[in-house]
Amino acid sequence: MKGLGKLIWRFVKLFVIFFVGVTVFWVIFYRFINPPVTWLMLTRGFEQKADSKPWKIDKDWRDFDDIADQMKRAAVAAEDATFLENHGFDFHAIEKAIQKNSRSRKLIGGSTISQQTAKNVFLWPGRSWIRKGFEAYFTLLIEVFWSKRRIMEVYLNVIEMGDGIYGIQAASQHYYHKDASQLTKSQAAAIASIFPLPLKWSPTNPNKRVARKQYLIRQNMRRLGPLDF
Template sequence: MPKSRFNGIFKLVFRIFKLGFILFFGLSLFGVLLFRFVRPPFTWLMIERGFQQKARGVDWKIDKQWVSFDEISDNMKRAAVAAEDQSFLEHHGFDFKAIEKAIEKNAHSKRLIGGSTISQQVAKNVFLWEGRSLLRKGIEAYFTVLIEVFWSKKRIMEMYLNEIEMGDGIYGIEAASQAYFHKHASDLTKHEAAAIAVIFPSPLKWSATNPTRYLKHRQYLIMKNMKRLGPLDF
């Protein structure tokens, strides 16, 4: 192949790559800034779960009711922090100590333990698809940095508790509160909030109202951590 032709192909590929990078950066930044003020109408996970439901021969179900930060029980906010990310208000998106501990535990255990912060989970739930590839984790880290820069911790927590999957077709704390305890998210007790928080890692397998012995123990630990937490100054 002539050198001039090779250089031409290389320049074309480079331009395409450069354009794709600029487009991705612009759209991702726009999305993060938009969702700083606007509620996401859906997430990729909701679409994926909908197709899985149709494949099982059941109706597509998305039970989701947005509630503002102030309409969510303080007990639920404390339970989420106690269960998922106790340094949420201190870190800038990543808890490197938790990641290190997760790596050590996963090396000696069959049960995979995640080290993701609430900010990382929001990045995944709102902007990305399910998966464990290095590419997806890298993009997740990128979106985590963006939301930490452009959103407040209050907004991150509000988004987390409104978008997280909490059961089969159940998304967000208001829908979960109504489904499990027949009350508004603002009225959740400490015990109820801990019962919901305990199923966050596997909401399709675990039940907030019919917990196993393992989940009851986890609920007890979450309630202990809720007491230990200092004031949550959002």
């Protein structure tokens, strides 16, 4: 039994070393190379085929400097007001999410932009505590190996913004027929307002809830100080 225990322990150590090595390399690789596709994009594509719809992954990468500053402000105002100050986690938001989860069967997140980027780029769609654990791990890695500028760039290029629409350039073209560099404050706030439910909400045809979110995001954008990326 002792020999078997040692063998198992050795296997576990080797697996952990292998896992950490591969994931760290993966994160560093994406620091310099843009992610070509995400699990969510592929999942949505298969869902479209299952519904007898054409496969659609509409995306067009834009570098950080080619995205309107108003869009970056809108993303921070809508999703993570402390983005530039936190280290990937907003513990106040996490505490609130835990309190809500204790009263509901539905798992509610308190995710920062870094956490959302980690799950969008490296993980599969879904909600579970196991996935949250991996999300925290990859969040720590991108906070260590990426800059906030890179996190925001990747975030705005891979996030789902409609049916088969991913990234700010595709969204900008689809909803406003313009380049992502030309988005106005109102348009940026409108796009940011649909981040939670991009398949159900529209920035150009908002319901009352979305219109309210757009107003609040514009107000928050005014309150934000300079964003020094």
